[in-house]
Amino acid sequence: MEIVVLVKPVPDAESRLRPNAGGTELDGEGIKWVLSGYDESAVEQALLLKAAVPGSSVRCISFGPAPRTEEVLRASVALGCDRATWVERPVGMPADPLLCARVLREALRKYPHDLILAGKQAGDDEEGIVPSALAELLGVESFGSVVDLRWHAEEKRFRFQCVLDSGSEKVEAAGPLLIGLQQAWNDPRTATLPNILRSRKATIDRLPWSDVAPLLGAFSAGRTTSQRFRLPPPRTGARLIDYQSPEEAAEKLVKILREEAKVFP
């Protein structure tokens, strides 16, 4: 089985976020870029399938700027992906999701695949647009928020669960499919030290932007006329409730929640 995993570098949860002077992007200084948690689950799922289906191979693909994109591809190789493709996005070009979907469609033409895996959304912008947009462009079925994907060789079907808002569905489907993985359900592995060292020497296949751009055709990229980031006003810290007894604390809090915060009648 040929499996493709789409991955994306995102700022580590502990990175400090600071918009630049114009608020148009987040200041790169001090941001640590890592594989998104959703993508880690997707890579783990690919590796589990690879182990279960003899003769399988896993290719990770990412569209993004240097150097962080190459780094997350190496991290994916360290986890166990066999090959990696970096579609280079010029530094400074906005990360429009529809552009990204079109670019990935072009990249996927080069690699035959039975299954495309992705995180159901990215850990930074949390859009979740790219997987379903790409599925639409490819004309394949897609399912997001998936856990526990298995291959049933005798029926040539995938079986998996979709975790929806108020329950879950069991799905059986034939490939090719695009599957968006739920985060952290499969306890993604940690790359071992020898594999990290080996991944430094792995070949990363590169698709330069100049090769990809002419393939995209007429397309009005840049859905947004502007983009700004703002940080929430710093929380000033909790207003602590003074009380003599637990009952008094409860009474005061409920009164505040009803009359001041108005969160319930």
Place this chain on the structure above:
Amino acid sequence: MRPSVLVVGEAVHGQLSGPSREALNVARSLAGSEGRVTGLLIGHGLAAASAEMATLGTDRVRVVEDAALTSATCSTLAAIVRAEVEGAQVSVVLLTGSVRYRELAGRLAARWDASVATGATELSPTEGGGLRVARPVFGGRATEELDLGGPRCVVALRPHAFPPASTTAPAAPVERRASPPFPTGNAPAPKVSALESTEVTGGPSLGDATIVVSGGRGLRAPENFRLVEELAASLGAAVGASRAVTDAGWRPGSYQVGQTGRSVAPQLYVAVGISGAIQHVVGMVSSRVIVAINSDAQAPIFRVADYGIVGDLFAIVPALTKEIRKVRGLS
């Protein structure tokens, strides 16, 4: 000119979902009195939901009903929405932010080259006839603002970010449509089972709930977690947990709120015995009101909370449950 808006609503167990009501409210304020609001429902057993939709500020309601649509795939839903929109005067498509309907955004936008955003918590018309959208990113640690332009915009809203539409009279006409043939790229077509409810407590799920009560390591032992569940029950809230609790196996991983669990943004989030590690905070910081109950006055949770009680949770939480039951007339 005010836009014409299509709201793709959802019925859950035959009833119009809360996020659908919210989307209808947003649609009406975008459309004003000149623009047209069309409600669309897709599925099976939609009589009650479509009747309600007709009274929530819509100009008309379209219903595409078919037993086969009970568990429709995203590509099927997209084909139906496209049949409804293409050729019609619709400039904004609003989707609820549920897991499945949010996925529609990417498909529709890709097909139309439309400007698109998901997880919107603020939405307003711009002077140029487009939309200004704000959406939380980085687990609520920042907000991204986008101006959407072009002939058609697709926006999925974040659940619970907007108030629901209020009832209007008279009811709009409801028109039933035959389901168009929905071709699928895959042969044979995927088989999707009926929705199995995963909720054992009977309370709302984490993603749906307007109130979430979560417990952490401060509860000290798995049997004490019932204090959190009782408080949640009194509030009609969903139950969540910090990673410490799910890692220790006190509750399954599906309860986990945070970076490696679910992100929630309810109207009220109550953190019981949770210290407030950044990994937890990114999953709940967009909640409108946050209450923390913890014995450690220095716990970082008090920096993100709006209201705090420093004290013994084993005394405070039962008193709080009792008080809430009292004011809600439950005892």
Place this chain on the structure above:
Amino acid sequence: MPDFSLTAEQEGVRDLARKFAKTEMLPKAAEADRLGRFPEEVLRKAWELGLMNLNIPSEYGGSGLSLLDQCLIVEELAHACGGMTTSIIANCLALEPILLGGSPEQKSRVLSPFCGSYNIASFCLTEPSGGSDAGGLLTRARRDGDHYVLDGEKCFITNAPHASLYTVFATTDPALRHRGICAFYVPRSTEGVVPGKEEEKMGHRASSTSTVRFEHATVPVSQRLGAEGDGFSIAMRTLDQTRTPIGALATGIAQAAVDYASEYALKRRTFGKPIAEHQAIQIKLANMAQAVHAARLLTWQAAWTIDHGKTGTLESSIAKCFASDAAMQVADEAIQVFGGYGYMKEYPVEKLLRDAKLTQIYEGSNEIQRIVIAREHLKAYA
């Protein structure tokens, strides 16, 4: 000018150690310290990830890292728990004599199977009668045909109760002093090898320590490393290699103390403001930050020197001595910043002081380090 930036590879290695420290070690550190429990599951996981036999070349199943890369890892691990770190890196110490003194045949016979699965080795040098005076050890190795018979007792041996292999230093004749010392590798299964009971320690309580007795233990000559009388040199050259990572370990403890103290100082309020805004606390934090910074740079420089083929005796002694003194001083000040809370076991800083103390004592006490430093230093003036 020297280049202090890390390569992408080094960052990857360090990130792995940081993640392991945070997710696998830190959550268990307080409990392991309280109970004096050796967390074998943590060591197994460290082995699975390749974090255990850092100095062993990859051809023998180790990670084959430079000393600088080893130091990057050790500092990160020690940030979470000094005791666990000492146990995790104890194999490096125990196996280094085989790397230095073993024949190619001995290396592939012992190291490959040993490193190919989860195994623990212990370095048996120190004796009850003295640790730093390695030339004066009393454990006897009596030659008997193609065997040696070992008799004596070793003490303060890290991981000894869990080890399957010991590297042992013994003398054929105490009168020969260091010229009589031989090095051996001795499997635990050898008859007459008796690990003692676990010691109760002040700090490093997650690390396991005991005596090892040799009671007429018969060891084939083929298990001797190097020639008869090479043992002292093997031991000293081993310590030249492993001293620098102790500097990294101490730096990790010190960095943890600065981190805890700084976070606390920003949130703890007295007299209407965070204590980090009081100058008395700022001066403490500034001094602590300087000490950690200097400790790290000295450690990196020592590692760099040895990685470039020099013995680095002066540099590694300075790094070990300075970093361990810094760890003690910084952990002490961290407790002071925390005030009464810092003295309570509920908070993490008192453990740092207890853990830091050992770094001034083991792998050559700081008194011995100063003797070495003075000797090396004075060579330039003689």
